[in-house]
Amino acid sequence: MAVKLVTIKEDILKDNKEMSALLKARFNKSKTLVVNLMSSPGAGKTSTILNTIEALGPAVKTAVIEGDITSTVDADKMDAKGIPVVQINTGGACHIDSAMVAEAVADFDTEGIDLVVVENVGNLVCPAEFEVGEDVRVMILSVPEGHDKPQKYPLMFIETQACILNKIDLLPHTDFDMEAFRKTVMSLNPKTTIFPVSMKTGEGLDAWAAWLKDKVDKKKNG
Amino acid sequence: MHELSLAQSVLEIALEYAEKNNAARVDRLVLSFGRMSCIQPDALETAFEAMARGTRAEGAVLSFEITPVVISCLTCQKEYDIDYQGILSCPSCGDPSVLLVGGTEDLKLIEMEVEQKE
Ligand SMILES: Nc1nc2c(ncn2[C@@H]2O[C@H](COP(=O)(O)OP(=O)(O)OP(=O)(O)O)[C@@H](O)[C@H]2O)c(=O)[nH]1
Ligand SMILES: [Mg+2]
Ligand SMILES: [Zn+2]
Ligand SMILES: [Zn+2]
Numbered sequence: 001m002a003v004k005l006v007t008i009k010e011d012i013l014k015d016n017k018e019m020s021a022l023l024k025a026r027f028n029k030s031k032t033l034v035v036n037l038m039s040s041p042g043a044g045k046t047s048t049i050l051n052t053i054e055a056l057g058p059a060v061k062t063a064v065i066e067g068d069i070t071s072t073v074d075a076d077k078m079d080a081k082g083i084p085v086v087q088i089n090t091g092g093a094c095h096i097d098s099a100m101v102a103e104a105v106a107d108f109d110t111e112g113i114d115l116v117v118v119e120n121v122g123n124l125v126c127p128a129e130f131e132v133g134e135d136v137r138v139m140i141l142s143v144p145e146g147h148d149k150p151q152k153y154p155l156m157f158i159e160t161q162a163c164i165l166n167k168i169d170l171l172p173h174t175d176f177d178m179e180a181f182r183k184t185v186m187s188l189n190p191k192t193t194i195f196p197v198s199m200k201t202g203e204g205l206d207a208w209a210a211w212l213k214d215k216v217d218k219k220k221n222g
Numbered sequence: 223m224h225e226l227s228l229a230q231s232v233l234e235i236a237l238e239y240a241e242k243n244n245a246a247r248v249d250r251l252v253l254s255f256g257r258m259s260c261i262q263p264d265a266l267e268t269a270f271e272a273m274a275r276g277t278r279a280e281g282a283v284l285s286f287e288i289t290p291v292v293i294s295c296l297t298c299q300k301e302y303d304i305d306y307q308g309i310l311s312c313p314s315c316g317d318p319s320v321l322l323v324g325g326t327e328d329l330k331l332i333e334m335e336v337e338q339k340e
Contacts, residue, residue, distance in 0.1 A: 004338050
């Protein structure tokens, strides 16, 4: 039999990228800013969402998409505060993809919604590689995880536009080296913005909320 | 982690091209990705092997071209392939003001070797 070399050059993630583009078009129509929020388990995604919504106030209409692997614990927390929330069934997946988001928002009217925050699955590795129709990608690192995480998981730091450093109230109890952290993050991604915050004490929350508000306004008016 | 779904996409694309090219068997697939992507070739191979069973791509060998981490130094005005060890800086002048220009490429199926039907 004749052996033949076939040239392909296809992106393995192209289906996800196409679906992401469709989602983007839909969210652009309703002028809704979409944030993909990623971090390791327990770094503070849910706390950040709750505090941010409170800081932004009722003028910014926000909805949340929750990507817990199995439970509805985080979605219930949003629900209890009267925040519109859609739960994604990830079926044990280690990241959210665009198809999951498309399915989740199929019956969800985003008209009049200014901001949608997608809480990704707790995982610092692979969510960075899967678009979910977002305008902005934000990651959270928490102080107890250590200042060397950017070295171990560079992609997440490279692929995001903001890095929230949460749990700074714990700084006195750890050997977290802020200078080393900043240096590594900025070397990986000179365009990112680092927001040191504590979702427990509220320190730093305003700066982060203002950054986000600016993006929401630009999307709404632009 | 999600190598199962990646393997599924690789297989789908491979079989699509096998059909188009009148191939009886797929012998080898060449994939590429950037050094900084979070892809584990071993896990991908295992998943692919299991999924390809009973298809034209059964037993196909996967080879990987891993593209290097490339930085562009603003001081030297040159690009370098580097061995990433946690901090990005210029291997020549040591300046940390460098831009990452390569190494985060997504997984791609570049080419494959097939045996054509008579
Ligand atoms: N000390 C301290 N604890 C915090 C802070 N922010 C969050 N926590 C606590 O950290 C734990 C995890 O916070 P969550 O907001 O649930 O984190 P998450 O990233 O949503 O977690 P998963 O969804 O399970 O991945 C909770 O017990 C929070 O109370 C902080 O700034 N300081
Ligand atoms: Mg949570
Ligand atoms: Zn994954
Ligand atoms: Zn240099």
